[in-house]
Amino acid sequence: MHSLRFKFSLALIITSMSAVIVVGIIAQWRVSTRFDQMAMERAFENFQADVTAYIASYGSWNEARQVERFGQFVRRKRALTGALPDEPFFSGPEDRIEPAGRRLKPPMPDEPEWAPPFLFILLDPQGKVLLGGGKYEDGEFVPVSARLGVTPIMLENQVLALAIPQGKPNLSAIDRNYLAIIREALIYAFVIAGALAIFLGFLFSKRLSKSLHELTTAIRAMSQGELRQTVTVHGNDETAILAEAFNRMSADLAHAYEKLKESNCTISEQALLLKELSIRDELTQLYNRRYFNEQANKLFNQMKRYKHPLSFMIGDIDHFKQVNDKFSHAIGDEVLKAVAGILNDGIRASDVVARYGGEEFVVIFPETPLMQAVEQCERLRKKIENFPWSAIHPDLQVTMSIGLNGDLSFDGFEQMLAVADSNLFQAKAGGRNRLCY
DSSP: OHHHHHHHHHHHHHHHHHHHHHHHHHHHHHHHHHHHHHHHHHHHHHHHHHHHHHHHHHSSHHHHHHHOOHHHHHHHHHHHHTOOSOSOOTTOGGGOBOTTSOBOOOOOTTSOOOOOSOEEEEEOTTSBEEEOTTTSOTTOBOOGGGOTTOEEEEETTEEEEEEEEESOOOOOHHHHHHHHHHHHHHHHHHHHHHHHHHHHHHHHHHHHHHHHHHHHHHHHHHHTTOOOOOOOOOSSSHHHHHHHHHHHHHHHHHHHHHHHHHHHHHHHHHHHHHHHHHTBOTTTOSBOHHHHHHHHHHHHHHHHHHTOOEEEEEEEETTHHHHHHHHOHHHHHHHHHHHHHHHHHTSOTTOEEEEEETTEEEEEEETOOHHHHHHHHHHHHHHHHTSOGGGTOTTOOOOEEEEEEOOOOSSSHHHHHHHHHHHHHHHHHTTSSOEEO
């Protein structure tokens, strides 16, 4: 049980720490992604405004380049508006020019290196480079496949140029400090959550292990055959609910087992009855076609293997459709049941009789040569003919035509039965109420 307590504590600690790590990673990734996105959006807004103002000031990009470079225009614009030089020069270091046209001096060692928030490549609407950003030469044509992430710069519903972001954004000092604070907070949260998980893990595992010890002891007793067990219920938490459920389950299981022993005999009888019903025809109570086929195949293989005689009979009630049409289907059902009774009473215990479908009946005569089967079938035919059908209806008379076959030279019982069926057809064609073999 101490092992269970240790495992439970370890699982709780691992789960908690994993959750903290995953949350920390997702939070840091989401914050960094959002900061990058905001920096890019801010840079693009400023870049779009600068490009729009640059083109609007001179009419077109080419005309503007004849007057002053884009970087010089942006510097001059920033100087006029008093904005801090925290925006990018978009075509590379060559554009870092002061308003007077002088090259910017390198920063001093204690001066922070200026870095643009985001770098863009600028194309005209046809894909020709206006600003290469150090990657393309001015005037170079950029193929469509290389224009991933392109964003149009619009003026009065007209596309002036296409901007393609390059690289990752450079966050400001404030943004970097803010991210550092978030990372520090996540580290503190990770340490505190880990310590809390360890403490709660040992506390809860100790309480849980006591209740689980009683449950496992009771379960071992049940596995040895002592089904009726009772454990103490502590409190009203999930473990207590489990204990209550176990007590009910133990009592129900013991009661069910006792009832099961009492009803085992009844269940067995019902199973046999259900099996019998599955192989019986509902109306005549004879075997059905599926069972007949199973027995026919089995007996055919046995008789052929040991070279014992076997005969198949198939019989059909003559003009049965007229019986239904003239006297009603209810009378037809009575005729089927009467014929079934005659056949079932007139065969041996080893024979198999079944209703094959509609008004057709079949009989298997194992260990019976053909001529002996002829005698038996002839007796059955006469019994059907001489049956007091007037007891069912004064005008009723029923006969049966029979086909018989005892040739075991075929590969399967289906061929034997097919020959018997062919003989049945001959009996019907020859005037009915007769036997052909």
